Amino acid sequence: MQLWTRRQKVAAMSEAIEPKPAILLVCLGNICRSPMAEGALRDAANIAGLNITVDSAGTAGYHIGESPDPRAIATALRHGVDISGASGRKLSEEDFYNFTHIFAFDKANLAGIKARQPRHGMARVALLLDVLDDSKGKPVPDPYYGDDSDFEDCWIMVKEAIDALVANLSQESDKPAT
Ligand code: 4NP
Secondary structure, eight states: OOOOOHHHHHHHHHHHHSOOOEEEEEESSSSSHHHHHHHHHHHHHHHHTOOOEEEEEESSOTTTTOOOOHHHHHHHHHTTOOOTTOOOOBOOTTHHHHOSEEEESSHHHHHHHHHHOOTTOOOEEEEGGGGSGGGTTOOOOOOTTSOHHHHHHHHHHHHHHHHHHHHHHHHHHHSOOO
């Protein structure tokens, strides 16, 4: 028999009302933008002491089971984040039930995600840069056909959005349960 403390009971009850945030970052190939964003979000959430689920996926299945692009790994590492253990996967129907938020990187991703969205999926789907008031509707350009500086620019854009997202989620989690 499991005996719960009062704190555990309150946490379980509030989670039933307001599920723990679960963030899925979805680009096209799941080897450049989304694994960098996943690494940045894990790192920022850890630093903020925020208890969230984080994962990434691609709308295409070109790189299933592959490590992130070496340029993405090197860029993240320069910023103190190790994403070398990530493995590419494709967005699935269950993701729309298992995640509270799904973030796309550009309009094509967004369309690809929405095309797979089941009618009763719970996840809120949006562009990642929509979390920044002055960048709503803007894409994070794909650095795959670019060079190291495109990967660096990508990290900077993603990191700004991720920090804003963590600040928003931290504020939400600080609100008293009603
Ligand atoms: P990502 O970049 O969507 O940021 O992971 C890409 C990676 C691979 C391909 C396209 C985009 N590809 O065509 O293989």
